[in-house]
Amino acid sequence: MSAVFKTDETFRDDFKYSNSPRAIRRFPLPFVEDKYMYSVNIEPHVPGPKDSITEFQFDVDEHYIGECRDREIVLKEDPLRYQALPHMMSAQWDVLELLMNHMSKDYPEQFSLSKQGNRWSWHNKLLNIKNEFTFGDPSTLPREPLDYITRQAQGDFVVMDQRDGDFYIEAGMVTTPADWSMDFDMGMSFKEWHGPVPLAHELNVFDRALKFLLNLRINEPVRRLNWTMTVNPRLDTSPEFYPRWGSDRASVTADNVADKAHIRVELQGLWRLPRSNAMLFGIRCYLISIRELATIPKWARRTHRTLRDLHPALVDYKGLTRYRDHVVNWLAPLDDGSPTTSGNAPE
Amino acid sequence: MLIRGIKSKPVYTPLAPDLGGRTHLLVGFGVGAEPLTRLMADCTLAGVTKASRRLLYVTDKSASMAMHEMMRHADAGEVQLFKDSASLLSEFETILKASIMGTRLYVAGPEAFMGLVMRIAARFNLNRDEIRAEECGSPAxxxxxxxxxxxxxxxxxxxxxxxxxxxxxxxxxxxxxxxxxxxxxxxxxxxxxxxxxxxxxxx
Known part of the structure; x- marks a missing residue:
């Protein structure tokens, strides 16, 4: 069963957003046991079960149209959310090719791509976008290739150049960040970029991840899940616009917590790019309210235990300080203490 | 007190001559006079000629009068003293525009000053290994x-x-x-x- 695409969702102001029962069942709960700590939880990005979020390399779901629309709104106000250094042009084409190939193959009813030599024709039926262009010639597209294609994809994208045994952020489209700024971090090395993350450096997470990623090969992408919480189904929780959304955190009460508080999960994927040898880092974001999540009894029990026992440094870093207790208290009656099966499946 | 453990903060190390360079550009602020004086002595010992050394320096209240005098009579082929960092940075940029082949950059002073110098250097594609920086002075x-x-x-x-x-x-x-x-x-x-x-x- 494929997704029914919603046409009127919003991720700001009136927050018209919800998950269908199908979307809830395929939600990637990031807790595989009843507690959480950082680890190098990287696995091959191989196809998962049918209808799961990893069935295809780039998941297109019921929120597609609203998410693309929200990206346009952000870019209009803050154009620097898209940036690419001049020497990243071949990586830009790599990304466009990767996304167009996969999207058209996996979602043929929504996207089509035909190629005659370097003459490519792309049709995005969901957004009603149609372009013919010459692959490799930026002047034949209305925008730079990376800008063009990531406006038509869900999730943020960062492109890292590899040199001197390190990765440097040198291009990207970031309109749905969990409190990090690509504009501030442009040009940073892998560990500089991740500098603010607590505890993980001491666990050598970044040393090991960097070593692993430097050797990542073409056609062998990898993935991991990361998570945080967000008040309201808001995609753009950037530091740039924090003055707008910061007060959301103080708006959570015992009465509204189940609908206001959301678990935000990032399906992070990494692809080696063939021409440029650069690395594409995709951050595909999923939002679920505590009320929706609790419709799966195992998830209610597990999330209750995980949030209740979360390390204080992570509570602070993830910005949960003001409302974590409300979430835990709301979930507590749904946790009868019975064991949960391992893994994150609904049971 | 210098704060350590910030992963995105550059690693600064004591200045030492880089014998691979043809031109040695020394840029300092305030108490940066001390490491630069030490560097110039080490350069002489290592056989780096005085003529290949050029010094740009701006004084501030952190530097004593003696330091200022030390810089005025510094052991370099060319010495330029500035009243404020803005005019120093502007001259620095002019120098890099003219030539950077074989140039080695040495910076000493507070991080806030060195960061501005290194930002200009990066714009001219000076590699990280062609730049040496020693932090001293105010951690503002x-x-x-x-x-x-x-x-x-x-x-x-x-x-x-x-x-x-x-x-x-x-x-x-x-x-x-x-x-x-x-x-x-x-x-x-x-x-x-x-x-x-x-x-x-x-x-």
Whole structure:
């Protein structure tokens, strides 16, 4: 069963957003046991079960149209959310090719791509976008290739150049960040970029991840899940616009917590790019309210235990300080203490 | 006190001559005079000619009169003293425009000053291994407002008011070489007016 695409969702102001029962069942709960700590939880990005979020390399779901629309709104106000250094042009084409190939193959009813030599024709039926262009010639597209294609994809994208045994952020489209700024971090090395993350450096997470990623090969992408919480189904929780959304955190009460508080999960994927040898880092974001999540009894029990026992440094870093207790208290009656099966499946 | 453990902060090391260079450009601020004087002596010992050394220096209240005199009579082929960092940076840029082949850059002073020098050097594609920097002097920070993108100079407190948008910013331990600044993020966005005590921390 494929997704029914919603046409009127919003991720700001009136927050018209919800998950269908199908979307809830395929939600990637990031807790595989009843507690959480950082680890190098990287696995091959191989196809998962049918209808799961990893069935295809780039998941297109019921929120597609609203998410693309929200990206346009952000870019209009803050154009620097898209940036690419001049020497990243071949990586830009790599990304466009990767996304167009996969999207058209996996979602043929929504996207089509035909190629005659370097003459490519792309049709995005969901957004009603149609372009013919010459692959490799930026002047034949209305925008730079990376800008063009990531406006038509869900999730943020960062492109890292590899040199001197390190990765440097040198291009990207970031309109749905969990409190990090690509504009501030442009040009940073892998560990500089991740500098603010607590505890993980001491666990050598970044040393090991960097070593692993430097050797990542073409056609062998990898993935991991990361998570945080967000008040309201808001995609753009950037530091740039924090003055707008910061007060959301103080708006959570015992009465509204189940609908206001959301678990935000990032399906992070990494692809080696063939021409440029650069690395594409995709951050595909999923939002679920505590009320929706609790419709799966195992998830209610597990999330209750995980949030209740979360390390204080992570509570602070993830910005949960003001409302974590409300979430835990709301979930507590749904946790009868019975064991949960391992893994994150609904049971 | 110099704060350590910030992953995005550049690693600074004591200056030492790089014998691979043909031109040695020394740039200093305030108490940076001391490491530069030491470097020039080491250069002479290592056989780097006086003529290949060029010094740009700006004094400030952190430097004693004696230091200033030391710089005036520094052991370099060319010595230029400046009244403020803006005019030094402008001359520095002019020099890099003319030629950077075989140039080695040595910078000494507070991080806020060195960051501006290194930002210009990066613009001219000087590699990280062609630049040496030794931190000394005031740990006051240059703070980039993440909301309006203005820079507030000489920040010594944990919380500072942005010079442009006037928001109160908490200074995060996250440094950008490209912007030569630490990140400043609004402190009372969650509850307006709720400010923790302001303390002198970068002194």
């Amino acid at each position: 920070r240059r703070v980039h407002c993440i909301h309006c993108r203005a820079a507030t100079e000489d920040v010594t407190t944990n919380i500072v008011q942005c010079v442009d948008c006037q928001r109160w910013l908490v200074v995060r331990d996250h440094y950008s070489r490209r912007l030569a600044a630490y990140m400043g993020v609004m402190i009372d966005a969650e509850v307006p007016g709720e400010l923790p005590p302001i303390e002198e921390v970068f002194v």
